[in-house]
Amino acid sequence: MVENKEGLILAAAASSFSMYGYKGTTMDKVAALAGIGKGTIYTAFKNKEALFDAVLQQIITEMEQVFYTNILPERTVSENLHSALYHLLSFRRDHQVMMKLAYEVRMFGSDHSKRAMDKIEDAIIDCLKRQLEQAESQGKLQMRKSEVTAFLLYKQYMALVFDYEEKYGPLEKEEIARILEDHFLYSLIHNKKR
Numbered sequence: 001m002v003e004n005k006e007g008l009i010l011a012a013a014a015s016s017f018s019m020y021g022y023k024g025t026t027m028d029k030v031a032a033l034a035g036i037g038k039g040t041i042y043t044a045f046k047n048k049e050a051l052f053d054a055v056l057q058q059i060i061t062e063m064e065q066v067f068y069t070n071i072l073p074e075r076t077v078s079e080n081l082h083s084a085l086y087h088l089l090s091f092r093r094d095h096q097v098m099m100k101l102a103y104e105v106r107m108f109g110s111d112h113s114k115r116a117m118d119k120i121e122d123a124i125i126d127c128l129k130r131q132l133e134q135a136e137s138q139g140k141l142q143m144r145k146s147e148v149t150a151f152l153l154y155k156q157y158m159a160l161v162f163d164y165e166e167k168y169g170p171l172e173k174e175e176i177a178r179i180l181e182d183h184f185l186y187s188l189i190h191n192k193k194r
Contacts, residue, residue: 011034018099063123064127070084081132125150156184
């Protein structure tokens, strides 16, 4: 029963955060969406920040699942990384809470929303780092620092998908994969001298 109540609260909170953002969400709004009393929320979550952190952790867990379900052993490192990043960014683009957070960061510079987006970015970079380290341990690529490489890969991908699109128009999925391969991954995979 407690798990069901907590799940109900989390679903209502996610809905509220996606509609009103972090700043506009109140415990009263979450309680109304969940169809419960506000006091019930406080039995499971200390405050709005704790509730938001729980929703954020759910999102990060979902993102990790999206990332790892797109890593297939029969694919090359490049294909896996592109597929995982592409699906992650599609998830990010379509997820209502994440869209609202990005909007709050852009429009208001909200510290809480910025920290949340940073946590999401850190989780993505960590997934990339682990995948790059696994590929390196299998002799499929070479790099100096996995964290730096993961960070650069993520930022380059984001720039191609969002920044380039904003300025010049969208690139096709296959074109992004080719650019990523030619300008970034090729040197990791084919440069054996270190």
